[in-house]
Amino acid sequence: MRLTKSVVCGILSAALFASAAAADSFKAPALSGTVFAHLRYDLTSYDAADQEGAWEFDVPRIYVTVKGAVTEKLHYRVTADVGREKYTYYTYEPEFDPVTGEIIGLIETEHTKTGRLDFYAKYAYFEVKDVLPNHSIIGGIEKTPWVGNEEEIWGWRVIRKVAMDDRKWESSADLGLGVAGDFGEGLLKHHLTLTNGAGYGSPEDGLSGKAVAYRLSVYPLVGNEDLSGLSVNALYWRMLISRAVSIRVSFTPRNPLRPNRPGTLQGPAVGPLPAPS
Numbered sequence: 008m009r010l011t012k013s014v015v016c017g018i019l020s021a022a023l024f025a026s027a028a029a030a031d032s033f034k035a036p037a038l039s040g041t042v043f044a045h046l047r048y049d050l051t052s053y054d055a056a057d058q059e060g061a062w063e064f065d066v067p068r069i070y071v072t073v074k075g076a077v078t079e080k081l082h083y084r085v086t087a088d089v090g091r092e093k094y095t096y097y098t099y100e101p102e103f104d105p106v107t108g109e110i111i112g113l114i115e116t117e118h119t120k121t122g123r124l125d126f127y128a129k130y131a132y133f134e135v136k137d138v139l140p141n142h143s144i145i146g147g148i149e150k151t152p153w154v155g156n157e158e159e160i161w162g163w164r165v166i167r168k169v170a171m172d173d174r175k176w177e178s179s180a181d182l183g184l185g186v187a188g189d190f191g192e193g194l195l196k197h198h199l200t201l202t203n204g205a206g207y208g209s210p211e212d213g214l215s216g217k218a219v220a221y222r223l224s225v226y227p228l229v230g231n232e233d234l235s236g237l238s239v240n241a242l243y244w245r246m247l248i249s250r251a252v253s254i255r256v257s258f259t260p261r262n263p264l265r266p267n268r269p270g271t272l273q274g275p276a277v278g279p280l281p282a283p284s
Contacts, residue, residue, distance in 0.1 A: 034075055034076035034082075035075065036073050036074065036075035037073070037074045037075060038071075038072070038073055039071075039072050039074070040069070040070060040071045040072065041068075041069070041070040041072075042066060042068075042069050042070075043066065043067055043068040043069070043164070043165050044064075044065070044066045044067075045064075045065060045067070045165070046062070046063070046064050047062060047063055047065065048061075048062040049061040049062065065091075066124070067090060067091055068088070068089070068090050069088075069089035069090075069124075070086055070087070070088060070089075070129065071086065071087045071089075072084065072085070072086040072087075072130075073085045073086075079136075080135055080136045080137060081133065081134075081135055081136075082133070082134045082135075082136060083132065083133045083134065084130050084131075084132055084134070085128070085130065085131045086128070086129040086130040086131070087126060087127070087128060087129065088126075088127055088128065088129035089124050089125070089126050090124065090125060091121045091122065091123070091124060091125070092121070092122045092123060092124075092125040093119060093120070093121055093122070094119075094120060094122060095117060095118065095119050095120075096117075096118050096120065097115055097116065097117055097118070098115075098116045098118065099113045099114065099115055099116075100113065100114050100116075101113060101114070102114045127208075128148055128207070129148070129179075129180055129207060130147075130148055130149065130150070130180055131147050131148045132145050132146060132147030132148055132149040133145070133146055133147060139188065140188075141188045141189050141190070142186060142187070142188030143186070143187055143188060144184070144185070144186055145184070145185040145186070145187060146183075146184045146185075147182065148180055148181070148182050148207050149180060149181070149182075149183065149185055149200070149202075150179065150180055150185075150198075151177055151178055151179060151180060151181055151200060151202070151220060152185075152187075152198040152199070152200055152220045152221065152222035152242065153171055153177055153220070153222055153240075153242045153244075154169060154171050154172045154177055154178070154179040155179065156198070156222060156224065156240065157169040157170075157171060157172075157240075158172075160236075160238070160240075177220075177244065178205075178206030178207060178208065179207075180206070180207040181200070181202035181203055181204065181205070181206055181207055181218070182202060182203050182207065183200055183201050183202030183203060183217070183218075184200070184201050184202075185198060185199060185200035185201070185202075186198075186199045186200075187199070192229070193226055193229045193235075194225070194226055194227075194229050195223070195224070195225055195226075196223075196224040196226070197221065197222060197223045197224065198220075198221070198222045199219075199220070199221045200218075200219070200220045200221075201217055201218070201219055202217065202218050202220070203217060203218065204216065204217060204218030204246055216246055216247045217246075217247050218244065218245070218246050218247070219243075219244070219245050219247060220242065220243065220244045220245075221242070221243045221244075222240060222241070222242045222243075223240070223241050224238050224239070224240045224241075225238060225239045225240075226238050227239070
């Protein structure tokens with residue numbers, strides 16, 4: 008679920024205003040930011056003729072965060088995310104008959120391009136602390152159980168995203184509810200979420216069900232000063248598919264220049280819908 012620029016600005020402003028009004032009673036808002044910048048030299052694009060490869064200065068990510076608390080237990084976080092927008096476009100070239108030389112169709116090529124910096128919401132959630140001992144309830148656009156935990160272990164987000172996020176196996180944030188906490192003075196930590204499953208960058212269509220994710224982390228040497236960060240982590244993720252009726256009727260006329268794309272007609276479909284891609 009990607010929120011528009013005006014909505015994100017409104018949320019940030021409201022968070023600052025609300026916390027400022029409550030500053031005397033509890034905790035004033037804290038404004039912070041993170042910038043990922045680099046100079047990159049790409050060895051894979053090395054051109055032997057020119058004796059050089061592609062290199063660039065870039066700022067691929069900027070985070071602006073407001074954190075605060077309304078009461079001792081009710082906390083909130085709003086993070087604006089500035090990143091490169093990506094879009095897909097297509098180019099076409101004629102396909103010729105090898106014998107007659109006549110045009111028999113078009114060859115379609117798909118391209119992905121990175122564009123200008125775009126502005127949207129990464130996190131926007133409330134957190135109710137100590138609902139149970141050392142446990143919080145979180146609601147809104149929140150962290151998913153695995154990616155943030157893996158980033159803490161990896162420690163080099165400035166170089167590259169962690170595998171789960173980079174390969175799009177799990178989004179780093181999603182809209183829903185969660186419970187997180189620990190047992191045994193940090194020996195066991197866990198995080199359970201029920202979210203849309205589409206990720207913070209995509210809308211939920213209302214028919215695709217919900218995603219359940221649970222991470223359990225064990226810190227066997229939590230009492231050792233040098234090895235307290237050593238952990239064993241496991242993740243369970245499942246998409247709960249809704250049973251719904253979807254009636255789809257569409258027709259695409261046959262294109263004489265693209266004979267491999269015939270017209271199609273789809274009728275009603277009843278049953279479980281697939282999870283969003």
